[in-house]
Amino acid sequence: MTDWDQTDDVGLMLKKVRGIASDRQLMFFACGCCRLVESKLPAVRYLADRFEKDAERPMSRDEKWSILSAIGSALLGDIHPILRQFLMGQDNDSWTMAAQVASIGRMFEFNGAPESLEAAGPSIPRNSASQAQVLREVVRNPDRNIEFDPRWRTDAVRGIAAAIVESRAWDRLPILADALQDAGCEDDELLQHCRLADHLHRPGCWALEYVRETPERSSPNPGDPV
Ligand SMILES: [Zn+2]
Known part of the structure; x- marks a missing residue:
């Protein structure tokens, strides 16, 4: 912790x-x-x-x-x-x-x-x-670094993630964790997040964003710390 x-x-x-x-x-x-x-x-x-x-x-x-x-x-x-x-x-x-x-x-x-x-x-x-x-x-824990292996983004993983977002079916996130594991993912932080109680997830869930490759980093704003 x-x-x-x-x-x-x-x-x-x-x-x-x-x-x-x-x-x-x-x-x-x-x-x-x-x-x-x-x-x-x-x-x-x-x-x-x-x-x-x-x-x-x-x-x-x-x-x-x-x-x-x-x-x-x-x-x-x-x-x-x-x-x-x-x-x-x-x-x-x-x-x-x-x-x-x-x-x-x-x-x-x-x-x-x-x-x-x-x-x-x-x-x-x-x-x-x-x-x-x-x-x-x-936002994932900034103190931990996840190296997302693109090989984890199998068709099954992508399909489940897309369906969850489309239907707001947060209760299916544990299924995504299983699919990630099937794809070789051993990242505990990512897997544990997917297995949290469904009421804790909402639009923007970082695990889903990771899997779906949505843009993560902002372009620097003027005045942002470098
Ligand atoms: Zn979440």
Whole structure:
């Protein structure tokens, strides 16, 4: 076990994957954070639905950015013009935007809407077990290195992965683990992830993304740490 597996400090986790997590992964994380509060802010459900559906076709960086901005706007727009101004007024990269969506999500998860931006900063909870779980689901443990052998991507493995994504059939991930093992995969982290309880998986599951060869690394943003 590492800190990554155990911590609920979402800010710390995000710092750890800055420059590692792709725009796509950050989008899935932001969507997951929206899902956690959608009962309180129903508008975010539509936006998360739209992104998760659109994620299955190639999108330009501008398209991704506009969707993430819209999610941020919806999270804030219903209730907090001051916070919307704060979020939308900055020319942020997708890491920063995802971190802000997560911060705002934690406010709604625990505290409800703050009185003002000044009041919001110190009161944003650092920890959220549910957001930490979402981040662990879409970004693999950065402390461990998986060398994915392309020979593991057999027709059977690819077919099962595609069917799981198509049907959102997370309960079939253990079958994917079996197929990976049949293909010679001995990577415990990958196999164990596939065998987690199905309620822990969601769109953007890193194991499925690995198998399906979706783009993982972002192109560097200006100002990103090198
Ligand atoms: Zn998963």
